[in-house]
Amino acid sequence: MRESHSDLDPSCGSATVIRSVSSRRHSVRISCVFCAVLTGLLWLLLSRGEFLSQLAAQDASTKAVPKQQKKRYVFKENHDPNGLGKFYMGREIAQVMGFPAADWLERPEREEEERLTELIRALNLQPGDVAADIGAGSGVLTLKMAEKVGETGKVFAVDIQQEMLNLLEDKIKDRKIENIELVLADETSPHLQPESLDLALMVDVYHEFAFPFETMLELSKAIKPGGRVAFVEYRREDPKVMIKLVHKMSEAQIKREISQPEFGLKWKETIKTLPKQHIVVFERPLPE
Incomplete structure (x- = not known):
């Protein structure tokens, strides 16, 4: 203990050196602290700038979607009571037929009214094909399609x-x-x-899509080159087809909507062998 106190004795010659070293150490500590603080401030400023840039980008992206959808879809207060009041390319989107109405899909007279067997025959499905029944409902047509494609084929009920x-x-x-x-x-x-499907079939369902553009954009990607998309809709052109107006579609309207270049689909044929509906078929062209 005495030796320790002698080091701090002002009369000792080494005390000045100790103070000098201690002073330099103190200065170094202050400098290090200052550098650390300055570095921290710079990091905060840079991080804040990057964060604000990301925030601005996210905000711009968020704002872009509504603007795009606003251009694509129009909402009207005065509209058909069977529709959503949401319009796409000049037509009103119909309300979806809900699960409680599933019995209507199973009605015995449906075969005679819609000739479902003829519909499936007209699609010319082959054993081994991969198909999708979009808006499958209770699966009346899914089961008929599954029989056509056989054990080597497959049907997605969507x-x-x-x-x-x-x-x-x-x-x-x-x-x-x-x-x-x-x-x-x-x-x-x-x-x-x-590119998983040879055929996508939509029977009286496309006109109910809440987001037809977005859904068709995704569905079109699922079609193989040379694959087809078939739209079965009640003929709006025919006044004798006694179906609610928003649940009917004209051939011209279907062509107008599905021929948009984003989908990469080309009209192939319109089959008119059904009593009240037309089958409008589009194809993804094979690569040249």
């Missing part, structure tokens, strides 16, 4: 209502069918793999 898929699932299990896969879609995508 619907946005889980209750509809549950009905079809019961049928599949009861009949021990193995070439049908259930797919729960959403309002903007059918959730199908790119």
Whole structure:
């Protein structure tokens, strides 16, 4: 302890050196602290700038979507009570037929009224084809398609209502069918793999798409080169077809909407063998 105190004794010659060293150390510490503070401030400024840039980019992206959709879709207060009041390319989008109306899809007279067997025949499905029933509902047409493509083929039953898929699932299990896969879609995508389909079929469903552009953009990606998309809709041109107006579509309107270049689909043919509906078929061209 005495030696320690002697080091601090002012009369000792080494005390000055110790103070000098201590002073330099203190100065160095202050300099280091100052550098650290300055570095921290610079980092905060740079981080804040980067954060603000990212925030601005996100904000711009968020604002761009509504503007784009605003141009694509128009909303009107005065509209058909069976529609959404949402208009796309001049037509009003119809309300979706909900799960409680599933019995209507199963009605015995549907075969005679719509000639479902003729519809499936006209599509010319082949064994081994991969097809999708978009808006499958309770699966009346899904089952007919599955029979056509056979054990080597496959049918995706796509619907946005889980209750509809549950009905079809019961049928599949009861009949021990193995070439049908259930797919729960959403309002903007059918959730199908790119270039996976030889045929996508939509029977009285396209006119109910809440986001037809977005859904068709995703669906068109799922079509193989040389694959087809078939729209079956009640003929709006025919006043004798007694269906609510928003649930009918003209051939011209279908062509106008589906021929948009973003989809990469070309009109192939319109089949008019059904009593009240037309089958408007588009194709993804093969690479040249």
